[in-house]
Amino acid sequence: xxxxxxxxxxxVLGDLLLxxxxxxxxxxxxxxxxxxxxxxxxxxALLGSPDRPTAVPDEPASDAAVRQRLCDLARLHRLGxxxxxxAAARAATGLERSGLELIAAGCGPLEVEPALRRxxxxxxxxxxxxxxxxxxxxxxxxxxxxxxxxxxVAAAVQIADGATAVKAIGGAFSASLYGLAVGxxxxxxxxxxxxxAAQEAADLDELWIEGLxxxxxxxxxxxLADRLASPRPRAA
Numbered sequence: 001x002x003x004x005x006x007x008x009x010x011x012v013l014g015d016l017l018l019x020x021x022x023x024x025x026x027x028x029x030x031x032x033x034x035x036x037x038x039x040x041x042x043x044x045a046l047l048g049s050p051d052r053p054t055a056v057p058d059e060p061a062s063d064a065a066v067r068q069r070l071c072d073l074a075r076l077h078r079l080g081x082x083x084x085x086x087a088a089a090r091a092a093t094g095l096e097r098s099g100l101e102l103i104a105a106g107c108g109p110l111e112v113e114p115a116l117r118r119x120x121x122x123x124x125x126x127x128x129x130x131x132x133x134x135x136x137x138x139x140x141x142x143x144x145x146x147x148x149x150x151x152x153v154a155a156a157v158q159i160a161d162g163a164t165a166v167k168a169i170g171g172a173f174s175a176s177l178y179g180l181a182v183g184x185x186x187x188x189x190x191x192x193x194x195x196x197a198a199q200e201a202a203d204l205d206e207l208w209i210e211g212l213x214x215x216x217x218x219x220x221x222x223x224l225a226d227r228l229a230s231p232r233p234r235a236a
Contacts, residue, residue: 066204067228069096070211074221082106085215095119095205099212112216113209120205127198134191138183145179 073096076084082104089100098119102112207228214224 063204063207066207066211067225070208070215070228071221071225073100073211074215074219074224077103077215077218078220094123095208095212099208099215103212103216107216109213109217113213116209116212120202120209123205124198124202127201128194130194131191131198134187134194138187138191141179141182141187142176142184143179145176145183148179149173149176 073085073088076088085100086104089097089104092100095116099112099116102115107115211224211228214227219227
């Protein structure tokens with residue numbers, strides 16, 4: 001993880017400890033401080049989050065754009081052969097560039113597909129990093145909040161004054177509420193966004209693979225356009 005990620009996690013953990021201390025005070029310092037702690041923790045979580053997976057610069061980022069590009073490449077292959085694809089590869093990025101270089105080197109469909117799938121798998125693992133981060137943060141925030149609350153309750157039951165003990169036990173749950181707020185209101189929604197973005201990237205990679213394998217096989221642009229327009233199962 002990056003230095004900002006560790007800094008964000010440190011801010012969240014520090015705020016959990018402050019929330020535990022705030023809840024134990026016989027005279028709480030006030031709701032504004034609680035809101036400040038919550039806002040600071042949310043800011044720390046956002047600070048530590050990895051970047052949202054995005055398309056490679058200059059790489060088509062929609063199904064329609066990728067389908068059109070693949071049909072153009074099939075037409076280019078029909079008209080100019082591997083030399084034309086070699087020239088197109090120099091201006092391409094990502095899976096498109098790798099596939100075109102393989103085709104220009106004389107590789108057939110049976111060689112192009114496994115090579116592109118290995119590259120796509122590496123891309124998908126990288127794209128899933130933000131979702132993994134938010135999942136870890138959600139679980140850690142809830143678990144640490146509950147642990148701090150249990151420690152506070154264990155300390156509160158040893159207080160001789162009953163009224164003070166009741167207040168301390170009530171305040172002990174502030175850390176749990178804080179952890180739940182960071183986990184469910186911040187981390188979980190961001191995790192779902194990251195999962196959707198990773199799935200969209202995986203679907204585009206699958207489209208690239210299918211189209212580039214067809215280009216390597218010398219499929220006609222019209223036939224390729226019809227095949228790519230038909231419904232396809234989502235990438236796993």
